[in-house]
Amino acid sequence: LNNNPARYILTLSGTLRSPKMDFHPPFLMLMPVPLGVETEAVVTIIPRDFLRESQIRVKLPELELADGTRTCPFSVEFPEGKNIVLSSDGTSNELTCRISFSSSKPMSFLGEILLEQQTIVFSPYTHTWHCTRLIKKL
Numbered sequence: 001l002n003n004n005p006a007r008y009i010l011t012l013s014g015t016l017r018s019p020k021m022d023f024h025p026p027f028l029m030l031m032p033v034p035l036g037v038e039t040e041a042v043v044t045i046i047p048r049d050f051l052r053e054s055q056i057r058v059k060l061p062e063l064e065l066a067d068g069t070r071t072c073p074f075s076v077e078f079p080e081g082k083n084i085v086l087s088s089d090g091t092s093n094e095l096t097c098r099i100s101f102s103s104s105k106p107m108s109f110l111g112e113i114l115l116e117q118q119t120i121v122f123s124p125y126t127h128t129w130h131c132t133r134l135i136k137k138l
Contacts, residue, residue, distance in 0.1 A: 017049040040100035047092035059114040
């Protein structure tokens with residue numbers, strides 16, 4: 001450096017940590033119920049290796065019935081909120097997710113409910129907002 005033509009070798013090392021979400025229980029099966037009766041299950045979401053606070057978003061499937069109408073018989077609720085909050089020791093809070101199902105017409109469903117973690121970060125170098133997304137299928 002300082003106009004010195006000598007070569008320097010710089011060695012960098014690090015650990016790549018990618019945010020992930022674990023679920024307890026890992027699979028969800030809602031009990032069959034009579035028409036118009038709601039069934040529900042509670043899932044605990046355990047965030048791991050998050051570097052900044054984030055929020056969970058849910059994409060619920062829309063189902064087509066035998067008569068051609070479309071419906072979404074699911075609802076999702078986060079009783080303590082959807083925010084992933086980091087503590088001072090770098091760990092994240094667990095989230096409780098209540099998933100319910102109710103239908104006035106006969107149906108069954110085997111599929112996925114998508115839970116997304118979206119972090120929005122402002123980059124001072126490019127003066128733009130970047131969105132990173134982690135999608136976990138339940």
